[in-house]
Amino acid sequence: MLRIYNTETRRKEDFTPVDPGRARIYSCGPTVYRYAHIGNLRTYLMADWLRRALQKQGYEVTHVKNITDVGHMRQEVLERGEDRVIAAARSEGKTPAEIADFYTQAFLTDEAKLNITPAHFFPKATEHVNEMISMVRSLLENGHAYSAGGNIYFSVGKFPDYGKLSGNRSIKVGEGDIEGVDPAKQDPRDFTLWKTAEPGRALKWASPWGDGFPGWHIECSAMAIKYLGPHLDIHTGGVDNVFPHHEDEIAQSEAVHGAPFARHWVHAQHLLVDGLKMAKSTGNTYILSDLERRGFDPLAFRYLSLTVNYRHRMNFTWQALRAAQRGLERLRERAAELPGDNRVDEYEAEPFRQAFWQAVNDDLNLPRALAMVWQAVRRSELSEGVKAVLLRDFDSILGLGLASAPTSPSLPGEVSELVERRETLRKERRYREADALRQQIEASGFEVRDTVAAPQVLTRRASRASTTNIAISSSGEASSVAGQPTSLDFSVGVIARDNRVDIERCLGGLLSHTSGHAIEIIVVDNGSTDGTGEWLDEFAASNRTVRVIHADHNLGAGAGRNVIFKQSRGRVLIWLDPSIEVTGDIFTPIAKALENDKVGIVGPFGVETHDLHDFHEASAGDVDAIEGYLIACRRELAHNIGELDEKFRFYRHLDLYFSFACREMGYRIVALPDLSLVRHPHSEWLSLADEERDKLSKRNFYRFLHRWGHREDLLVANSTHK
Ligand code: AMP
Ligand code: ZN
Numbered sequence: 001m002l003r004i005y006n007t008e009t010r011r012k013e014d015f016t017p018v019d020p021g022r023a024r025i026y027s028c029g030p031t032v033y034r035y036a037h038i039g040n041l042r043t044y045l046m047a048d049w050l051r052r053a054l055q056k057q058g059y060e061v062t063h064v065k066n067i068t069d070v071g072h073m074r075q076e077v078l079e080r081g082e083d084r085v086i087a088a089a090r091s092e093g094k095t096p097a098e099i100a101d102f103y104t105q106a107f108l109t110d111e112a113k114l115n116i117t118p119a120h121f122f123p124k125a126t127e128h129v130n131e132m133i134s135m136v137r138s139l140l141e142n143g144h145a146y147s148a149g150g151n152i153y154f155s156v157g158k159f160p161d162y163g164k165l166s167g168n169r170s171i172k173v174g175e176g177d178i179e180g181v182d183p184a185k186q187d188p189r190d191f192t193l194w195k196t197a198e199p200g201r202a203l204k205w206a207s208p209w210g211d212g213f214p215g216w217h218i219e220c221s222a223m224a225i226k227y228l229g230p231h232l233d234i235h236t237g238g239v240d241n242v243f244p245h246h247e248d249e250i251a252q253s254e255a256v257h258g259a260p261f262a263r264h265w266v267h268a269q270h271l272l273v274d275g276l277k278m279a280k281s282t283g284n285t286y287i288l289s290d291l292e293r294r295g296f297d298p299l300a301f302r303y304l305s306l307t308v309n310y311r312h313r314m315n316f317t318w319q320a321l322r323a324a325q326r327g328l329e330r331l332r333e334r335a336a337e338l339p340g341d342n343r344v345d346e347y348e349a350e351p352f353r354q355a356f357w358q359a360v361n362d363d364l365n366l367p368r369a370l371a372m373v374w375q376a377v378r379r380s381e382l383s384e385g386v387k388a389v390l391l392r393d394f395d396s397i398l399g400l401g402l403a404s405a406p407t408s409p410s411l412p413g414e415v416s417e418l419v420e421r422r423e424t425l426r427k428e429r430r431y432r433e434a435d436a437l438r439q440q441i442e443a444s445g446f447e448v449r450d451t452v453a454a455p456q457v458l459t460r461r462a463s464r465a466s467t468t469n470i471a472i473s474s475s476g477e478a479s480s481v482a483g484q485p486t487s488l489d490f491s492v493g494v495i496a497r498d499n500r501v502d503i504e505r506c507l508g509g510l511l512s513h514t515s516g517h518a519i520e521i522i523v524v525d526n527g528s529t530d531g532t533g534e535w536l537d538e539f540a541a542s543n544r545t546v547r548v549i550h551a552d553h554n555l556g557a558g559a560g561r562n563v564i565f566k567q568s569r570g571r572v573l574i575w576l577d578p579s580i581e582v583t584g585d586i587f588t589p590i591a592k593a594l595e596n597d598k599v600g601i602v603g604p605f606g607v608e609t610h611d612l613h614d615f616h617e618a619s620a621g622d623v624d625a626i627e628g629y630l631i632a633c634r635r636e637l638a639h640n641i642g643e644l645d646e647k648f649r650f651y652r653h654l655d656l657y658f659s660f661a662c663r664e665m666g667y668r669i670v671a672l673p674d675l676s677l678v679r680h681p682h683s684e685w686l687s688l689a690d691e692e693r694d695k696l697s698k699r700n701f702y703r704f705l706h707r708w709g710h711r712e713d714l715l716v717a718n719s720t721h722k
Pocket of ligand 1: 278
């Protein structure tokens with residue numbers, strides 16, 4: 001018997017279907033205006049495990065997963081007529097249908113790579129508008145909806161059960177209240193069922209209320225009911241779907257059919273990255289091909305997702321993914337060694353089988369189930385035949401492809417030649433020579449594994465970061481030399497990220513103008529995947545002044561600088577943007593300016609402000625802040641200010657934040673506009689779309705304001721002793 005947590009009743013319940021022996025599952029599927037990120041995929045994995053668990057119990061499952069190709073938008077955007085698919089089409093110069101088709105295919109491919117069993121139906125919203133219209137018509141007829149300003153709204157006040165899923169019963173509107181509530185609504189909680197098309201809109205349908213298009217919530221109700229009937233057994237989604245999406249689905253569906261819509265509501269918790277929810281707007285999303293690009297098997301992500309219960313948030317790190325990949329590989333190797341025949345002593349197998357399925361049936365406790373897998377595999381008194389049968393049984397839900405042979409990655413010709421030569425040497429017991437070849441193979445980024453059953457398993461190394469000397473997953477992993485005395489005149493810190501051309505120019509400029517000072521250059525390679533990291537390793541190998549610290553992913557601007565601070569040994573620390581090219585001796589004037597111990601920070605680009613909102617360039621002398629293109633301070637000051645806020649993933653305004661922290665400590669900030677350097681276009685800035693820049697900049701600015709917005713007293717203009 002499967003027990004599963006029901007969001008609506010807030011407890012674990014026995015799964016009880018409407019019809020005995022059948023399980024009807026509806027899963028909110030992707031909005032196809034972009035690639036699904038691995039957070040979305042975690043939610044689909046959860047639905048897959050749920051479905052496989054029910055199938056294992058003998059239920060006849062029907063699974064529906066919708067494709068949202070129109071209508072998904074936040075309420076306030078909806079009220080302005082914006083649609084994500086249309087917006088994406090506009091920005092990519094394609095038609096909405098082309099965009100939707102492309103991302104639907106990409107989504108299906110991702111699911112296949114993750115061994116997610118395809119749903120029986122993938123209904124598209126655009127192909128079910130008639131069903132939606134007829135639901136809206138019923139709601140109008142039975143008084144649960146009204147028409148106003150050309151649109152049709154659901155009347156929340158007429159549905160007394162509203163809020164039973166999410167607990168939001170009061171006037172708690174969604175994001176809509178930020179932009180102001182649509183004045184046509186009778187109650188701010190009411191939501192749009194049908195919206196009149198604005199002039200010129202291409203994606204629209206004829207309806208009894210004129211040309212228009214459906215709201216987002218109505219599509220899931222209409223398609224669920226069409227394929228599964230008005231009583232579903234299970235409805236799944238991510239926790240962000242609970243309100244308003246699923247609350248609204250319940251209201252509409254039950255208002256039409258007068259009976260409970262879904263029996264069990266199952267929601268997967270979010271995937272986080274560096275502790276923040278993975279979302280496009282935070283700039284911390286990864287898609288499956290990002291994982292593949294770094295040499296990971298997509299199923300390593302499936303394995304990783306098995307290690308955290310679906311009701312817990314899962315913090316994604318590359319390190320954890322590497323561990324998952326190793327776990328998966330070891331499990332596959334064990335599976336490959338086991339015999340293929342099925343004769344098995346049930347008596348021996350039973351305790352393991354039971355413990356495993358008990359864990360699965362206890363609210364999908366897959367971490368415990370996975371632990372059982374390893375216990376069975378490692379148990380020495382269990383025969384190999386039993387292990388083989390158990391693994392095959394377990395894999396019917398795990399879906400790790402343990403039964404099928406591991407697939408070798410495609411090998412470059414010279415690598416396969418090395419592998420063959422090595423194998424021959426091994427057979428001739430010339431192990432020393434074979435080992436030398438192994439090293440060569442590894443140097444090309446491949447790993448050789450020798451197992452009993454399959455003599456050669458080759459996997460591309462997971463993440464090139466693992467091949468470099470230092471690869472960190474967080475700033476906390478970088479060692480600190482703060483306690484050690486200063487041993488150099490200057491430490492220059494640069495953050496690299498997929499910008500080899502800039503970095504090469506930046507480092508070249510620095511190295512040609514060290515002007516006899518003892519300097520070190522610390523480059524934090526913030527998860528480059530375009531070869532910048534490899535280039536840096538080569539460069540550093542022939543330039544002892546340069547030290548590279550690789551992060552296995554983008555740690556963000558704040559964390560990257562923290563790594564530099566921790567690693568600096570120079571008396572003066574310079575943080576330098578890769579867009580800057582040094583063209584002369586900058587070190588002597590910087591050192592001179594910092595001889596005055598009242599001066600905290602210097603740099604070429606000073607800014608000043610009168611109200612902490614408008615900042616403008618200042619010429620020379622005392623300023624309120626130095627821009628992050630080049631900021632120099634004594635190492636001691638950086639240490640006294642302490643770690644930078646790592647929520648600053650984007651670089652902008654971190655310089656203001658740092659400058660104000662320095663002002664607060666009573667130091668002067670001085671602009672040195674005459675430093676010899678050239679400012680080149682900023683590639684990170686240029687790589688972003690306007691909207692994205694705006695959003696990221698604003699977010700950082702709010703962070704700055706939140707901390708320093710009330711400190712007018714720190715401004716140069718208000719200072720009594722300039
Ligand atoms: P969307 O394509 O945005 O409609 O989302 C598809 C599914 O992914 C929905 O069920 C969401 O609730 C879920 N989802 C969105 N963000 C995350 C996240 N960070 N982690 C896990 N699931 C998510
Ligand atoms: Zn939905």
